Every structure is written in structure tokens, then in C-alpha cells.
Amino acid sequence: MVPSIFVCHGGPTLAIEDNQYTSFLKNLGKSIKPKAIVIFTAHFEEEITTISSVEGTYDMIYDFYGFPKELYSMKYPANGSPELASKLQGMLKNYNIESKFDTKRGLDHGAWVILHLMYPEADIPVVQISVNPYLSMERQYEIGEAINKLKEEDILVIGSGSTVHNLRTINWEAVRPEKWAEEFDNWLIDKIEKNDLELLFKYRELAPNAERAVPREEHLVPLFIAMGSGQEGKLPKLLHKSYEFGTLSYICFEF
Template identity: 45%
Template sequence: MPSRIAPLFIGHGSPNLIAQPLHNMSIFLSTLSTQIHPKAIVIFTAHWEESIENRGVSISFHENEYKTMHDFQGFSKLSHVSYPAKGSPETAQLVETKLNQNGIKTRREYDRGLDHGSWVVLGLMFPDSNIPIVQCSIDPTSSAETHFKIGKALKELSEMEILVIASGGTVHNLLETNSKKKKTERWAEEFDNWLIDKISQWNLKELFSYREHAPHHQLAIPRSEHFLPLFIVMGMAQDETSGKVLFRQYDFGSLSYLSFSF
């Protein structure tokens, strides 16, 4: 019987991470992957936004090699970076079926490439690009609870040698970052402290209504697209005690690399 592969939330930070092999986060990701041997990867990325209500969760049904999207500005040195992984229609069908069985609408996507929320993380974890990838969208207009239900629908994937990654960030406000800052802003640490505490208590009521309870949420989450992927893998949790902090660090004063397994 295959062993369970715990789903991951990865704070993916800056695209430059892919070109910084000695960064602590890069070392963490490359080390983490030596402990995981999935037959396929399903990744929900903060950089693919679709309306769940109008279009459903979009799922990549690629069979051949993905194109690598350079969906950012100001990182010209990364324009040559490629992550030529292939898709897995079989795994995409599995995701589609499980979501549909739980009343979650889906949409098939055949053309979209891998965005940097996917290939930065995957390029550091699995640089050989030899594991098939299924990329999925999130919806910043939908609730945390909606994304949690998506995860619950996919819970069995962890028992099927499939790694589910939610790629985003807990504190992600680029207007508050400063490349010259070495000391982490207190408000960023306090937001993540609150988050870690509520996950350890499995206080879903406060987590789902984080805008009412979390300190500094306006600064930490000006838009929710990087934060909501967390709730997908929370929904896949083995039990209420399985949330575990894997890595925590900040760049530019507040950009959080906080990462969890469930």
C-alpha cells in the first residue's frame, strides 16, 4: 500500500528564488523533495485566477510538454528559464471527477503554460522536470471555506502517491517590501504568528473569517490570491493535528516564505 504524501503549502516568494540556489528557501525546497517521490503533482497556483462560480476550478489537461510562462516584469535574467514538464490527463481526470462528485464545477484548460507560481517551486524541488504536472486555478473572489471544500474533495489524492502543492504566500504585499530591509517587520511576524496559532488549534471558525480576526490582515493580504491556496491543502489534512510548519523566513522586510505540510 503506498504511503501517504502530505499536501504542502509553499510560500513561493520572489521569482528570483529559482536563480538563488544558496538562499535558505531554495535549500529547504531542494532538501524537502528528496523525501518525496510522487508519481504526479497537482499544483494550485496563486497566479492563475478564475471564477469558481462562473467557470469552476480550471484544470490543465496537458498531455505534452508545458510552455514556461514568464508572467512578471523586472526579472529579465530569468527570461531563459524553462521547466519542460509534461502534463497528466489521467491525473487531471481524477481531479475533475473528485471535484464534480462533490458538487464543485470544473473547466478543462489545454493551452495555458506553467506560471512562475508553479515552475519556481517545482524547479527547485524537482529540477529534472520528470514528474507529470497538473496545474489548477484558484479564485480570489471566493471564500476560504470554498477553497477548504476543494481540498476536502481531493483528500484521497494523498493516499495515491500524488503530491498536492498550494503555491502562494501568507504575507504578500509587494507595496510594503523593500530590498534594503534586513529586519522583518513586526506586523508581518504577528500575522504569521496568529496564523500558526490558529492552525495549531484547528480553529476553522476564525481562520475562515480571518479578515475579522487576524492582526494586520490589511497589510498582509491586500488581495487574497496568495493566501487562499492555503485552505485547499488544509482541507486535505489527515486530521486536526497534522498542520506542521516546515519553513519560515522573510525577505525584503515582510515577504513571507512560511510553508506548511498537512
């Protein structure tokens, strides 16, 4: 049985960097050996939950501008799994969650950057799923709950997003995290480790600096989905916490 995880995907340059966080992700991939991967990425937004049902190898989406040229030639030739996509649709339907298939969309950088670091051989089938940032956090959690039996088949659910994600606050010269960013993350971490869902669902009202840390919720949504898909009766575990550029948080949780 594999856990579910939440990872911060950072900027696309993470794919070619060598630092504490990339080393962590590489080691994490070595420690979790799934038969397939289901990844919810903050860069795939749809009103209706959309499941990639790609036959064969995914195309690449370079959904960023002004970065090093080598990033635009990177490939992550993972195969899709229409069979798993159909299974996911059935599981969501059991929770009255509407969904649809997409047979053409490639992997965006919220997916391939993380997968490239964790599973560089690209030999594990991948199904990419969209997020809807306008749903309540309770509903996001229910989307995770709907598919929480996947772990029993050694299918890894990954939520790929970020906790603090405000690009306007990035300081390229910073060597330490900003106090306000850490305050927000520490509140979130404390409530997650206690599995205090009641307070987590109200994070926007209760967490310090919430509006500043999360101007839009698309990057935080994968956290709640991953949380919902975790192992029942097991408390979440913080696996990693670090920062880059003052406010770009690299946090990973196991559920």
C-alpha cells in the same frame, strides 16, 4: 502516502537564488517522492476551477517584468497528465464543484519556480489548477477536501502562494522582518497548528494586520486548499518560516 503542503513561492528570482529558503525547498523535494503533482497557483485565476489537461510538455509562462534575463530563458519541461486531470474533475464533481479543462496554458512562475527547486529533473507529471479569490475560505477548504484522497495514491497536492503578500510594503534593504508582518503570520501559524478552522475562516476579521498583509486573497487561497486536502486526524506542521525584504514571508506547512 504523501502529505499536502503549502509553500510561499516568493519572487521569480527565487529560482536562481541560493539561500536558507531555497536550500529548504531542495531538501523538501528530496524527502517527498510523489508519483504526480497537483499544484494550485495564485497566478492562475479563474471564476470556474480550471484544470490543466496538457498533453505532453508544458510551455513556460514568464508572468513578470524587469527581472534578470536568465529567468526568461529558464525551462521546466514537465509533462501534464490528462488522465489525472479527468480524475480531478470527477473528484470535484462529487463535491458539487464546477470545473473545466484548459489544454494550452503553460506553467506560471507560481508553479515552475517551486517545482524547479523541489524537483529539478522535471520527471514527475504535473497538473496545474486555478484559484478563485472571491470564494469564501470555507469553500476554498472544501475544494481541498474534495481531492484529499489523492495522497493515498502518492499524489502530492501543493498550494503555492504567500501569507504576507503586499508588494507595496517591500523594503529591499531590510534585514529583519517587519513586526506587523510577523504578528499576522504568528496568528495564522498558531491557529493552523491548532487546526482552529472556525477562527481561520474569519481571519480577515480577527487576525492582526490582516488587511495590510493580504490586500487581495489570491495568494492566501492556496493555503486553505492545501489545508483541506491534508491528512485527516493529523495536526498541521510548520516546516519553515523566514522573511526577505522585510515583509515577503517564506512559510511552508505540511498537512
